[in-house]
Amino acid sequence: MSSMGEAIRTTCPYCGVGCGVKVTVDADGQAQVAGDESHPANYGRLCSKGAALGETLSLDDRLLYPEIAGRRATWDEALDAVAAGLRRVLTEYGPDAVAFYVSGQLLTEDYYVANKLMKGCFGSANIDTNSRLCMSSSVAGHQRAFGSDTVPGCYEDLEEADLVVLVGSNLAWCHPVLYQRILAARERRGGKPKLVVIDPRRTATCEAAETHLPLKPGSDTALFNGLLVHLYQQDRLNPEFLDQQVAGFWAAYQAAKAVAPNVPTVAVKTGLPESAIAEFYGLWGRTRKVVTVYSQGVNQSSYGSDKVNAIINCHLATGRIGQPGMGPFSVTGQPNAMGGREVGGLANQLAAHMDFAPEAVERVQRFWQAPAMATRPGLKAVELFQAVADGNIKALWIMGTNPLVSLPDADAARDALRRCPLVIVSDAVADTDTVRLAQIKLPALTWGEKDGTVTNSERRISRQRAFLPPPGEAQPDWWAMTQVARRLGFGALFPYESPAAIFREHAALSGFENTAYLPRPPAGEGWGEGGSRRDFDLSALADLTDDGYDALQPVQWPLPRSATTGAARLFGEGGFFTADGRAKCVAVGERTPAYAVDDSFPLMLNSGRIRDQWHTMTRTGKTARLTGHIPEPYVEIHPVDALACGVSENALARVHSRWGEVIVRVRTSADQQPGCVFAPMHWGSPLAPRGRVNAAVNPVVDPLSGQPELKHTPVRVQAYRPSWHGFLLCREAIEPPSVAYRVSVRERACWRYELAGEALIDNWPDWARTLFGDDPGWEWLEFADAGTGRYRGAALAEGRLHACLFVAPSHELPPRGWLAGLFTPAELGPVERACLLAGRPGQGQRDGGRIVCACFGVGLNTLTTAIRDQGLTTPEAIGATLKAGSNCGSCIPELRQLIAQG
Numbered sequence: 001m002s003s004m005g006e007a008i009r010t011t012c013p014y015c016g017v018g019c020g021v022k023v024t025v026d027a028d029g030q031a032q033v034a035g036d037e038s039h040p041a042n043y044g045r046l047c048s049k050g051a052a053l054g055e056t057l058s059l060d061d062r063l064l065y066p067e068i069a070g071r072r073a074t075w076d077e078a079l080d081a082v083a084a085g086l087r088r089v090l091t092e093y094g095p096d097a098v099a100f101y102v103s104g105q106l107l108t109e110d111y112y113v114a115n116k117l118m119k120g121c122f123g124s125a126n127i128d129t130n131s132r133l134c135m136s137s138s139v140a141g142h143q144r145a146f147g148s149d150t151v152p153g154c155y156e157d158l159e160e161a162d163l164v165v166l167v168g169s170n171l172a173w174c175h176p177v178l179y180q181r182i183l184a185a186r187e188r189r190g191g192k193p194k195l196v197v198i199d200p201r202r203t204a205t206c207e208a209a210e211t212h213l214p215l216k217p218g219s220d221t222a223l224f225n226g227l228l229v230h231l232y233q234q235d236r237l238n239p240e241f242l243d244q245q246v247a248g249f250w251a252a253y254q255a256a257k258a259v260a261p262n263v264p265t266v267a268v269k270t271g272l273p274e275s276a277i278a279e280f281y282g283l284w285g286r287t288r289k290v291v292t293v294y295s296q297g298v299n300q301s302s303y304g305s306d307k308v309n310a311i312i313n314c315h316l317a318t319g320r321i322g323q324p325g326m327g328p329f330s331v332t333g334q335p336n337a338m339g340g341r342e343v344g345g346l347a348n349q350l351a352a353h354m355d356f357a358p359e360a361v362e363r364v365q366r367f368w369q370a371p372a373m374a375t376r377p378g379l380k381a382v383e384l385f386q387a388v389a390d391g392n393i394k395a396l397w398i399m400g401t402n403p404l405v406s407l408p409d410a411d412a413a414r415d416a417l418r419r420c421p422l423v424i425v426s427d428a429v430a431d432t433d434t435v436r437l438a439q440i441k442l443p444a445l446t447w448g449e450k451d452g453t454v455t456n457s458e459r460r461i462s463r464q465r466a467f468l469p470p471p472g473e474a475q476p477d478w479w480a481m482t483q484v485a486r487r488l489g490f491g492a493l494f495p496y497e498s499p500a501a502i503f504r505e506h507a508a509l510s511g512f513e514n515t516a517y518l519p520r521p522p523a524g525e526g527w528g529e530g531g532s533r534r535d536f537d538l539s540a541l542a543d544l545t546d547d548g549y550d551a552l553q554p555v556q557w558p559l560p561r562s563a564t565t566g567a568a569r570l571f572g573e574g575g576f577f578t579a580d581g582r583a584k585c586v587a588v589g590e591r592t593p594a595y596a597v598d599d600s601f602p603l604m605l606n607s608g609r610i611r612d613q614w615h616t617m618t619r620t621g622k623t624a625r626l627t628g629h630i631p632e633p634y635v636e637i638h639p640v641d642a643l644a645c646g647v648s649e650n651a652l653a654r655v656h657s658r659w660g661e662v663i664v665r666v667r668t669s670a671d672q673q674p675g676c677v678f679a680p681m682h683w684g685s686p687l688a689p690r691g692r693v694n695a696a697v698n699p700v701v702d703p704l705s706g707q708p709e710l711k712h713t714p715v716r717v718q719a720y721r722p723s724w725h726g727f728l729l730c731r732e733a734i735e736p737p738s739v740a741y742r743v744s745v746r747e748r749a750c751w752r753y754e755l756a757g758e759a760l761i762d763n764w765p766d767w768a769r770t771l772f773g774d775d776p777g778w779e780w781l782e783f784a785d786a787g788t789g790r791y792r793g794a795a796l797a798e799g800r801l802h803a804c805l806f807v808a809p810s811h812e813l814p815p816r817g818w819l820a821g822l823f824t825p826a827e828l829g830p831v832e833r834a835c836l837l838a839g840r841p842g843q844g845q846r847d848g849g850r851i852v853c854a855c856f857g858v859g860l861n862t863l864t865t866a867i868r869d870q871g872l873t874t875p876e877a878i879g880a881t882l883k884a885g886s887n888c889g890s891c892i893p894e895l896r897q898l899i900a901q902g
């Protein structure tokens with residue numbers, strides 16, 4: 001924890017870029033957040049989410065005390081109840097009736113303890129993580145190709161490349177600092193690297209790209225199989241590397257040729273013009289320094305592993321791996337997805353990058369002195385919740401994640417949890433869809449309070465350090481699990497009193513009987529007897545003192561005992577972690593999404609993330625700075641499809657699938673391909689009860705990786721026509737009304753509730769008073785027209801706006817921005833009072849419009865007016881005039897779009 005005024009260096013808790021953050025707590029206890037210029041992930045940059053971290057630290061929504069069956073309990077009572085419940089299920093039903101569902105938000109030390117307890121003491125591998133939903137296909141692809149789950153390169157490769165290909169990645173929104181590093185490198189290097197974006201929809205990432213290839217959803221394997229064929233036929237392979245370091249090329253080539261023999265065939269399968277494909281293949285083939293970055297658009301598929309291997313095949317065949325500026329590069333969604341992979345937090349990994357081979361199980365058993373080792377993989381996320389639904393899992397401990405929003409077929413997951421005899425949830429937040437169904441709630445620490453390590457997408461381990469005291473009775477997750485383990489009789493294995501002690505053990509296990517970094521035999525001669533070769537080795541840190549742990553600087557693994565620095569790259573000279581040391585090209589055949597569109601469900605739903613929100617919004621939903629950009633859940637649809645579906649801009653729509661339904665706002669955009677729609681996955685019931693998009697998403701998984709196909713669900717979009725639409729702004733949070741559609745939005749000086757109802761309200765003035773109260777001292781301004789179903793009412797307390805409600809029979813209502821701004825002044829002036837019920841600014845006043853620049857609160861109307869009237873033609877000119885885009889830079893792609901639109 002910091003003493004006042006001293007800067008603490010920690011890491012951002014959001015995406016897998018893993019930016020370094022400097023935090024100073026001022027005299028008022030407010031945290032000032034800045035990018036850490038010494039951190040190699042970001043060198044001082046932060047995106048909009050990272051920059052707003054200081055505004056997410058309030059305690060108003062926190063779970064601060066343990067609860068059992070809805071009543072406050074002591075920690076002793078809660079831990080006794082957890083231990084008794086787990087013991088009962090273990091005794092009556094055996095180890096596989098118990099499961100942990102954990103999170104890429106956990107620190108490595110939390111993860112390590114959870115994994116050891118489940119796999120070494122319960123004797124089951126039923127521990128899986130929400131990282132399963134994010135990048136497990138990359139894990140499976142890496143393991144097939146390299147014999148290990150290794151990211152071969154580093155962030156500098158993206159700057160040193162001459163060509164960066166982004167596949168299924170909206171890097172500008174989902175990994176903004178990495179995107180900005182690429183753009184900054186282009187400035188320095190005269191336009192290199194060139195940028196090619198492969199994505200069915202035109203995203204913000206495309207704004208700075210030379211080429212956007214809007215392929216048909218799911219046709220990535222055809223495109224990269226075609227590339228492999230092209231590379232062979234155009235003599236672009238690296239015969240020496242292939243011969244000495246790679247196996248399986250010929251089979252992979254034959255498989256690729258069978259499905260993608262030439263450009264015209266690839267054009268039919270991908271829907272891309274032949275000329276665009278030929279140009280891309282030519283560029284890729286003749287550019288030696290190529291990095292292919294891929295993310296959820298590749299991973300979240302029923303054949304995500306094949307997509308990954310189709311990409312890796314091209315890099316292996318050309319030897320473009322592990323050298324500066326070249327290689328396949330998986331970017332992870334979460335801050336510690338990589339740490340989870342390292343400890344074995346996925347159900348199909350054992351620990352420290354070991355699998356369930358008998359010798360690995362025996363080795364880990366000896367290291368842990370474990371009483372009951374898991375001997376086979378456990379259930380992966382989707383099948384784990386299916387086992388809960390089937391009654392085979394009877395006790396589930398969920399830590400730091402909200403699966404009832406993030407899992408596909410989320411309503412089925414909710415039903416499963418309702419039937420589960422014992423649900424324990426460790427969380428920092430008091431109200432989420434998942435916490436609501438917990439019988440035992442354990443208050444956890446969150447960012448700013450946690451202390452431990454995380455690993456980012458380039459294998460870099462960084463410290464997350466506490467700068468705030470634990471609030472209420474919240475405790476670290478590793479502590480809660482350790483206490484339970486001791487109650488279950490495993491105390492000798494869980495002696496930990498600090499995260500440093502856990503980290504030392506984790507590092508020691510990584511190096512235990514690990515021969516990988518000992519002198520190697522020549523390639524192809526095998527690796528001898530005894531021990532095992534494992535990529536993951538941190539044994540240089542196994543004897544770290546507590547002070548050394550506190551001072552630990554960001555470092556990449558591998559870091560074997562002999563090493564003084566980590567390795568930026570692997571595999572440049574081969575040395576893969578297969579039995580013969582050679583990588584494998586994997587034969588990838590014809591693959592398409594599990595469910596095709598049809599007459600009943602004619603549109604393909606792609607679910608994903610937006611710029612300023614993170615996961616299920618438990619942090620980012622707390623600050624108006626981040627909710628202003630996109631305040632409501634939405635479906636984005638091509639204008640032609642919108643017309644066919646009978647929906648229009650800003651109206652409400654039902655999005656149905658075979659699995660469920662949501663009601664969301666409509667955004668029409670030609671950035672969508674006809675036939676495809678996009679919807680963000682962030683909203684849960686506390687903020688938007690009908691906006692949980694994953695309720696409509698199919699639960700099909702990749703059979704190898706277990707990753708669900710979150711990008712491809714056939715849906716139908718239909719107009720939703722409630723009896724009335726409305727919005728309510730109130731200075732304080734209220735108990736929102738139970739109506740057909742409701743979204744709660746944090747504004748800077750008030751709360752906003754977007755509403756729509758099917759049941760007619762008899763008396764709007766009464767309804768308004770029921771919702772935001774009535775005080776004899778308040779002044780009411782009201783307009784009601786019962787004939788047309790319109791009502792506008794505002795309550796003023798001592799001249800200040802307290803609340804207002806606007807209702808109409810259609811969604812055509814005034815913009816909210818100007819009205820929300822009226823909550824800031826101490827008193828409304830005469831012009832504002834006069835315009836209040838019109839809902840629009842009067843003469844001389846401005847409505848800035850929807851927020852585009854989160855850092856400086858610059859709105860769309862302000863920007864478009866300035867671009868038009870002042871002739872601003874570059875983001876730099878906008879920055880100089882309005883400041884927009886001049887801090888974190890996350891909005892620059894949108895600024896470019898606005899400039900292009902004139």
Ligand code: SF4
Pocket residue numbers: 012013014015016017018019042045046047048049050051174175176177178
């Ligand atoms: S890019 Fe943004 S969200 Fe990701 S780690 Fe950096 S600051 Fe955090």
